[in-house]
């Protein structure tokens with residue numbers, strides 16, 4: 040396979056870069072060892088930062104967030120809910136931080152407005168009565184799945200290609216250039232070689248590992264964060280705790296739910312991370328100080344992601360070694376100028392979801408310079424088109440469509456989240472365009488299937504049966520697909536199994552293990 | 561205020577409670593049964609005795625009785641270790657005879673488990689099969705060419721999926737999808753089953769399947785073949801099509817369990833069990849003379865029962881016999897001691913399908929050899945309180961495939977001990 044640019048990693052950064060390059064007429068291939076947003080881009084808070092969270096730790100990042108927040112609201116409004124945000128302090132919080140907050144925001148040019156606590160309580164009745172200060176900021180929420188899927192769809196329209204389930208396993212370097220990149224097809228086990236003029240490493244927290252394959256040392260720290268999804272939406276705005284960033288201090292709405300987080304724990308390896316039970320308890324305890332209801336809410340899912348933080352920590356972390364104080368700025372590394380002197384290898388990592396477009400722009404500038412392409416970036420002014428096959432992750436969207444078109448034969452496969460057969464058909468069509476066979480997890484990634492209170496007990500088999508009926512699954516792969524789907528859902532359920540969700544899990548196991556025997560060979 | 565006396569109150573009307581009430585009334589005890597039917601309404605109707613031992617061993621047991629003997633040696637705390645094989649056989653025999661007498665014969669094979677296909681195309685090992693599913697075990701054993709029928713509008717059941725998944729072990733399965741006579745849109749299993757209780761619907765179904773029969777030597781359908789009269793429905797389809805017809809267990813809620821529930825709910829009151837269906841015991845207190853006084857929140861107001869003994873068959877978390885919050889597991893009605901892992905972090909494995917099963921599934925109420933709950937040091941909690949079924953500790957019915965057998969055998973042993981006491 041041949042291309043001008045090979046992009047490693049299909050997170051927000053890699054897919055954003057693909058669209059940027061495609062719009063400049065550059066041919067590119069994006070590869071991911073799993074699927075779109077399998078990394079941090081699928082395991083984050085979905086907060087489109089106003090910048091106010093970083094005013095104390097990283098003024099430059101705060102200003103970048105603010106600028107990108109405005110651009111994205113303009114070019115991708117369909118991926119964003121302009122909720123606004125509040126920073127709130129409760130009795131006992133650091134008075135100095137509260138006093139300095141507004142000035143610090145202004146210094147970083149982050150708009151902020153003081154709100155009387157009684158008004159804040161009226162705006163958000165779920166807030167603690169022990170509120171002592173509140174400020175309104177421009178926070179919003181962003182759907183990272185829709186964002187990446189739309190970016191990729193945009194890139195594909197201009198000729199870009201996506202290879203899912205292809206892992207980069209090595210590089211053939213000759214005379215200071217990467218001649219070939221070796222990929223392994225994770226499904227068939229076959230090797231594939233790509234010859235590219237430029238190779239971009241956008242592998243997030245895995246960027247260090249990928250660079251290592253090319254003999255380029257790139258120290259990275261992996262900071263895991265865990266998040267909890269509540270069953271209902273507890274607030275209409277983003278709520279931040281008004282203090283230095285710590286555990287359980289942000290509640291972000293997402294359609295019909297709220298997402299509470301997060302934590303920061305250094306992990307050695309970005310693979311094999313799970314949301315842990317002690318993290319869940321810590322997040323709930325902290326969150327409840329801000330929003331008391333969080334102590335008793337029903338939670339439907341936990342998930343985690345690994346933040347890509349460039350550097351070995353010494354230069355970034357503050358005295359107590361908290362990675363949250365590390366720079367949220369991004370690292371664009373031209374390996375031509377590094378000691379390894381690789382002429383056609385570039386790494387882009389670090390940064391944030393909020394700043395992905397800027398990261399893509401700077402990277403594309405460098406790639407174009409290397410290729411001798413003269414074309415300006417247009418992603419800051421040209422709207423991001425909304426591809427219909429990529430739309431179904433938005434909570435409430437599939438139900439709305441279903442009610443609107445309610446055709447007798449269009450059965451609901453997921454009754455919790457109201458996902459009908461027709462939605463699955465559209466997703467499968469989108470996947471088909473990628474040249475891949477649909478599987479349960481790929482459909483789940485692109486829809487709300489399995490994300491409701493039944494935890495996937497019913498929709499898993501309904502979806503499997505449907506995919507067989509439509510000829511998308513064959514042979515006995517359905518069994519393995521069911522296992523993979525249920526295992527993936529389980530990661531997020533396990534730390535939250537008490538009260539009703541535990542009873543639901545028991546039913547799930549009774550059916551899938553007791554009756555179907557999926558745990559047996 | 562309504563206040564009644566009885567010999568024994570059975571709490572919970574899952575399979576355990578239903579079986580306990582049956583055993584109690586058979587022993588001549590004046591029996592009150594209070595409870596919801598719980599998990600039974602979701603179950604397949606298959607009666608497992610022991611399908612897997614040791615857990616993680618992956619090969620289903622051919623002979624469940626041998627398996628139980630081995631289990632007893634390996635896990636002396638398992639409830640099966642508190643009962644001997646002849647007693648388990650008597651218990652099962654009583655229930656199977658009762659089901660047959662009430663129109664739902666089950667098929668067992670001496671000292672053998674049986675295997676049937678499921679809706680996801682796996683093979684399920686079980687002990688007693690409803691007679692409507694038994695021809696499926698036979699067809700599978702001989703790998704006869706079969707027509708697998710499914711219906712437009714029945715979600716989660718695909719004949720094509722079953723045929724494709726089983727093709728490696730059972731070639732010659734041909735899927736076909738037809739319209740269920742006079743039904744449109746989404747089909748609910750229970751409605752189909754009730755429709756097939758009527759003769760015209762069965763005739764139309766035969767007519768719809770006939771043209772697809774081809775070389776098939778048997779026909780498999782989702783388990784919706786009749787609600788009250790399933791054996792007759794299957795016999796009639798068989799006659800109409802001229803080949804054996806069998807049911808394949810569907811995903812839940814499955815009709816197989818509902819049939820059992822209906823059967824018990826009709827037969828037990830007729831045998832003299834005072835039954836308070838779908839009602840809840842919300843208080844238990846011991847009187848100075850040692851008897852139990854239970855309060856039941858009935859729609860007609862609070863009702864009370866005074867009993868000489870009680871059998872707790874309240875199930876696990878789904879049945880609400882156990883309750884968990886973030887800090888631990890409780891038995892809510894009697895506040896009985898619950899055997900459990902020390903921390904929530906140890907409740908479940910990170911892998912849903914970990915071969916050894918989740919430690920929380922072995923949590924529960926521990927009992928002595930007379931099925932009376934004991935505390936951590938093995939001391940009796942109450943001398944006239946007995947416990948049975950999935951509520952019990954030291955078993956994992958889901959992984960061991962012993963749900964129904966455990967329910968029936970422990971109900972039998974608990975009632976036997978209770979009768980001996982009073």
Ligand SMILES: Cc1cc2nc3c(=O)[nH]c(=O)nc-3n(C[C@H](O)[C@H](O)[C@H](O)COP(=O)(O)OP(=O)(O)OC[C@H]3O[C@@H](n4cnc5c(N)ncnc54)[C@H](O)[C@@H]3O)c2cc1C
Pocket residue numbers: 047048049050051052053070071072073074075076077078079080081082083084085086087088205206207208241242243244245249262263264265266301343344345346347387388389390391392393394
């Ligand atoms: C808990 C948490 C909360 C966060 N909340 C926010 C927030 O609210 N707002 C915000 O702006 N930012 C947030 N972030 C940060 C943001 O999510 C990340 O900065 C961003 O998603 C990184 O995107 P990426 O594309 O660079 O990396 P990733 O999304 O991690 O993508 C890297 C991809 O590379 C692939 N890959 C790795 N190795 C290989 C290989 N060898 N071959 C092929 N493919 C490979 C992976 O499968 C992965 O899909 C949060 C992060 C975390 C962890």
Ligand SMILES: Cc1cc2nc3c(=O)[nH]c(=O)nc-3n(C[C@H](O)[C@H](O)[C@H](O)COP(=O)(O)OP(=O)(O)OC[C@H]3O[C@@H](n4cnc5c(N)ncnc54)[C@H](O)[C@@H]3O)c2cc1C
Pocket residue numbers: 546549550553554571572573574575576577594595596597598599600602603604605606607608609812839840841842873874875876878879880881893948949950951957962963964965966967
């Ligand atoms: C999905 C599924 C698949 C199954 N598949 C199989 C199978 O393949 N093979 C097999 O053999 N078995 C199967 N089973 C059945 C299972 O084995 C039986 O349901 C179980 O063994 C019986 O459990 P139980 O009666 O102890 O508990 P439950 O069925 O939970 O019944 C306990 C009942 O007690 C009631 N209760 C609790 N507290 C009170 C109170 N205070 N007052 C009144 N009522 C109360 C509860 O509401 C509940 O209805 C399956 C079950 C399910 C759910």
